[in-house]
Amino acid sequence: SQQGEEDPQALSIQEGENATMNCSYKTSINNLQWYRQNSGRGLVHLILIRSNEREKHSGRLRVTLDTSKKSSSLLITASRAADTASYFCATDLDSNYQLIWGAGTKLIIKP
Amino acid sequence: DTAVSQTPKYLVTQMGNDKSIKCEQNLGHDTMYWYKQDSKKFLKIMFSYNNKELIINETVPNRFSPKSPDKAHLNLHINSLELGDSAVYFCASSQDQRYEQYFGPGTRLTVT
Numbered sequence: 001s002q003q004g005e006e007d008p009q010a011l012s013i014q015e016g017e018n019a020t021m022n023c024s025y026k027t028s029i030n031n032l033q034w035y036r037q038n039s040g041r042g043l044v045h046l047i048l049i050r051s052n053e054r055e056k057h058s059g060r061l062r063v064t065l066d067t068s069k070k071s072s073s074l075l076i077t078a079s080r081a082a083d084t085a086s087y088f089c090a091t092d093l094d095s096n097y098q099l100i101w102g103a104g105t106k107l108i109i110k111p
Numbered sequence: 112d113t114a115v116s117q118t119p120k121y122l123v124t125q126m127g128n129d130k131s132i133k134c135e136q137n138l139g140h141d142t143m144y145w146y147k148q149d150s151k152k153f154l155k156i157m158f159s160y161n162n163k164e165l166i167i168n169e170t171v172p173n174r175f176s177p178k179s180p181d182k183a184h185l186n187l188h189i190n191s192l193e194l195g196d197s198a199v200y201f202c203a204s205s206q207d208q209r210y211e212q213y214f215g216p217g218t219r220l221t222v223t
Contacts, residue, residue, distance in 0.1 A: 037152075041216060042203075043154075043212075043214040097209050
């Protein structure tokens with residue numbers, strides 16, 4: 001069953017702008033992860049945030065987690081053309097660690 | 112030094128054939144996975160192995176059979192291929208189920 005849902009489905013912005021993607025989920029989780037997939041490639045792990053954490057940073061990436069709203073957001077600051085990709089959130093069910101994936105947000109950075 | 116590798120990258124075959132996809136990881140991870148990504152980019156877990164033992168077996172047709180000869184390898188064999196099997200199949204590995212996963216480049220399977 002689908003657990004995570006990303007919003008928006010697609011996002012197109014100018015290079016240098018910030019991009020924000022959201023993920024909502026339905027049940028209690030142990031952690032939430034964000035991955036990037038460039039066209040025709042495998043997924044690359046970006047950030048893992050645990051259920052007891054509220055915010056995490058990695059370079060130009062900032063992830064927040066609100067367990068009361070069952071939602072997370074991924075912010076990419078000062079976007080670059082190379083950030084063009086699909087971004088997926090994945091949550092694991094509290095009872096086990098099996099990852100359930102959303103359908104992804106397709107991000108296009110216009111030069 | 113590819114961390115997670117899959118072969119072949121592309122596989123075109125006819126309905127009814129049997130095919131295999133191989134996966135190897137050199138990260139020393141204990142857990143390996145097979146995923147199917149459909150045309151809408153939706154990613155679904157098929158199987159998960161931990162130390163050569165099956166731990167997740169989602170509802171997939173029994174035409175799909177994973178085989179783990181050792182901790183570093185998880186192969187996927189598919190019997191009697193159908194049109195609906197056309198998709199991109201990804202292998203992944205992780206230290207264990209609680210940690211981030213590392214993905215292979217994918218195998219694009221086209222059944223004609």
